[in-house]
Amino acid sequence: MKYDFDFSAPLAYWPDLLAGAWTTLALSLSSTFFGFLLGVFCALASTGRSLWLARLATVYIEVIRNTPLLVQVFIVYFGLSSLGLQVGAFTAATVALVVNVGAYTSEIVRAGVESIPKAQLEAAETLGLSRWQTLRHVVLPPAIERVFPALTSQYVLLMLASSICSQISAEELTAVANRVQSDTFRSVETYVLVAGAYLLMSLVMRAVFWLVAMVAFPRLRRLGTPL
Amino acid sequence: MGFLNAAHMQFLFDGLLWTVGLSLIAFAGGGTLGFLVALGSSYGPRWSRLLVSLYVKLIQGTPLLVLLPLVYFGLPSLGLNIAPLAAAGIALSVYVSAYLGEIWRGCLASVPRTQAEAAECLALRWHQRVLHVLLPQAIKIATPPTVGFMVQIVKNTSLASAIGFVELARAGQIINNSTFEPFIIFMIVAALYFALCYPLSVLSRRLERSFHVANR
Numbered sequence: 001m002k003y004d005f006d007f008s009a010p011l012a013y014w015p016d017l018l019a020g021a022w023t024t025l026a027l028s029l030s031s032t033f034f035g036f037l038l039g040v041f042c043a044l045a046s047t048g049r050s051l052w053l054a055r056l057a058t059v060y061i062e063v064i065r066n067t068p069l070l071v072q073v074f075i076v077y078f079g080l081s082s083l084g085l086q087v088g089a090f091t092a093a094t095v096a097l098v099v100n101v102g103a104y105t106s107e108i109v110r111a112g113v114e115s116i117p118k119a120q121l122e123a124a125e126t127l128g129l130s131r132w133q134t135l136r137h138v139v140l141p142p143a144i145e146r147v148f149p150a151l152t153s154q155y156v157l158l159m160l161a162s163s164i165c166s167q168i169s170a171e172e173l174t175a176v177a178n179r180v181q182s183d184t185f186r187s188v189e190t191y192v193l194v195a196g197a198y199l200l201m202s203l204v205m206r207a208v209f210w211l212v213a214m215v216a217f218p219r220l221r222r223l224g225t226p227l
Numbered sequence: 228m229g230f231l232n233a234a235h236m237q238f239l240f241d242g243l244l245w246t247v248g249l250s251l252i253a254f255a256g257g258g259t260l261g262f263l264v265a266l267g268s269s270y271g272p273r274w275s276r277l278l279v280s281l282y283v284k285l286i287q288g289t290p291l292l293v294l295l296p297l298v299y300f301g302l303p304s305l306g307l308n309i310a311p312l313a314a315a316g317i318a319l320s321v322y323v324s325a326y327l328g329e330i331w332r333g334c335l336a337s338v339p340r341t342q343a344e345a346a347e348c349l350a351l352r353w354h355q356r357v358l359h360v361l362l363p364q365a366i367k368i369a370t371p372p373t374v375g376f377m378v379q380i381v382k383n384t385s386l387a388s389a390i391g392f393v394e395l396a397r398a399g400q401i402i403n404n405s406t407f408e409p410f411i412i413f414m415i416v417a418a419l420y421f422a423l424c425y426p427l428s429v430l431s432r433r434l435e436r437s438f439h440v441a442n443r
Contacts, residue, residue, distance in 0.1 A: 003305050066378065066424035067417045068385035070396050075417065078409030163290035167389060174292050187300030191293050199288035 009184040010193055013176075020176030021197055027090070027172055028159040028205070031097035035158070036151075038098060039105020040144075044135070046106065047113050057106065064103035069164050072096050077168040093165035093172075101158045108150045112143030145217045146227045152209040156202045163198075173197060230406045242398025243419050249384045249394055252316045254377060257323025264328025269335040270357065279328070286325035291386050294318045299390040315387035323380055330376060334369035335361065371438060375431035378424045385420070395419060 010017075046057040064072070076099075077092035087095070116139050124134040144151075166175035173194055181190040214221050268279040286294070298321075299314035309317075338361050346360040388397035399416035403409045 062425065062428070063421065066382075066428055067420045068382040068396065070385040070388070071399070071413055071417045071420060074396075074399075074409065075413045078403065079413055080410075082407070082409050160288075160290040163292040164386065166292065174290065177293070178296070181296070181300065187296065188304055191297040191301065195289040195293045195297065198290055198293060199285065202288040 003188075005189060006186060007189045007193065009186045010180050010190040013180045013183075016176050016180065017173065017193070017197070020171060020173035021201065023090075023170070024159065024162055024172040024174075025201065027093055027097065027162045027165065027170070028155070031094055031101055031162070032155045032158060034094075034098045035101035035105055038102030040109050040140070042102060042106035043109035043113055046110055061103045061106055064100055065107070069096070069100050069161055070167060072100055073164055073168055089165070089168050089170040092168060093162070093170040097158060097162060097165070100161075101154065104154050105151065108147045108154060109143065111150075112147035113139060115146055116143055141217075142227060145213075145220060148209075148213050148217070149226075152206060152213075155209070156205050159201060159205055160198060230408055231402075231411075235402050235406070238402060239395065239398050239415065239419065242393060242395040243423075245393065246381065246384050246395040246420075246423070249312070249315060249319065249387060249392070250377070250381045253319035253323050253380050253384065256316060256320030257327055257380070260320055260324030261327030261331060264324055265331035265335060266357075268328070268332050270353075283325045283329055286322060287329075291318065291322050291383055292389060294322055295386060295390050311387070311390050311392035314390055315384070315392045319380070319383065319387070322383070323376075326379070327373065327376060330372050331365070331369055334365045334372070337368055338364045367438070371431050371435035374427055374434060378427045378431070381423050381427070382420065 042057045042060065045053040046061070048054060073093065073096040076096040077087070077089065080087060080092070120138055121134065124138045129138065162172060163174035165172055166178060169175065177190050177194040181187040184190065219227070264279050264283065267275045268283075271279070295315065295318045298318040299309070299311065302309050302314065342360055342364065343356060346356040351360065384394055385396040387394055388400065391397070393401070395416055399412050403412045406412065
């Protein structure tokens with residue numbers, strides 16, 4: 001069968017698609033930011049002195065990493081509202097993504113923290129640094145610099161995974177695509193366009209993370225070598 | 228949980244079986260394609276390396292939730308009518324092949340170069356070098372991350388619900404539509420996924436540890 005491609009039909013919806021892409025970026029950036037904070041906190045908890053906190057962090061990480069994001073999104077959106085906590089689709093999506101990516105971030109950052117040689121900690125103690133100062137100046141900067149490439153990949157994956165939020169009517173790019181294709185019946189063209197948009201956004205995200213690394217890590221900026 | 232009867236549980240269990248089935252299909256299909264991806268980018272000529280890396284970048288830069296409808300709605304408009312199971316199997320296989328291919332390429336690259344050189348000195352042919360020297364060592368390195376990635380496959384099959392394939396997540400949605408108890412139902416669904424994935428995670432970690440001990 002001959003098929004004539006017609007990109008003009010879905011392209012006529014470009015303001016909607018652009019708005020969807022914007023929502024996807026907003027979702028990804030906010031959940032990257034809060035997920036990073038949550039992940040660092042859990043990484044410190046799971047490597048810290050409190051056995052009780054470490055166990056709690058481990059349970060959280062294992063549960064999240066071994067269940068699908070789709071089900072987590074459903075639990076947050078439908079489950080919480082059935083328990084009387086009404087949240088909007090965008091809020092529910094953000095919460096689910098933060099909780100999800102927090103667990104993955106935690107595992108990555110933990111690997112970074114554990115890669116810090118023990119001698120560094122002993123040196124910090126000898127210099128009379130407090131526990132907080134040791135974390136802030138000795139442990140976290142090199143730990144995060146070392147795992148930054150892995151974090152970048154994880155957050156690009158998060159951006160792609162945010163497409164799952166289309167399942168709870170959060171109006172991000174994939175949700176818009178689903179609507180456009182059912183309006184125009186041009187499914188191949190629509191999804192090819194949207195796939196291209198995601199590809200572009202993942203390239204842009206990688207570039208942004210590279211810039212962030214250049215600003216945040218003076219050592220990397222001067223030497224340009226991996227730690 | 229009085230609203231859940233035996234028929235509901237049977238329905239969830241059927242969904243669970245389809246999740247397992249779809250995961251196996253995706254692993255078999257994605258593994259086969261991924262093997263070609265790994266070989267093509269490790270030992271192939273220049274053009275195949277370029278082509279394969281383009282393919283991997285393209286797939287890894289696209290969400291699975293876009294790939295799935297692209298196959299499901301796209302193939303019929305090209306004149307090929309396929310069932311949701313086939314569409315999900317194809318989309319997942321393509322998706323898995325890009326990731327497994329990259330993982331296996333890394334494993335092939337981590338076999339010491341001297342092994343390939345030694346095999347060449349022994350006048351082994353290309354296929355003998357790959358089959359008898361490089362692959363056996365690479366497979367040992369590749370086992371823990373591959374088992375770990377199977378967790379991702381199982382979790383990603385949940386997205387097949389978006390194109391109407393009734394696996395575990397979709398079964399949960401359908402039951403929820405009739406009982407309106409989303410919290411409990413999706414908790415059960417999550418627990419079932421956990422029961423599938425957690426053993427794989429533990430196995431992957433154990434394999435990794437024993438591998439490190441063996442190479443100390």
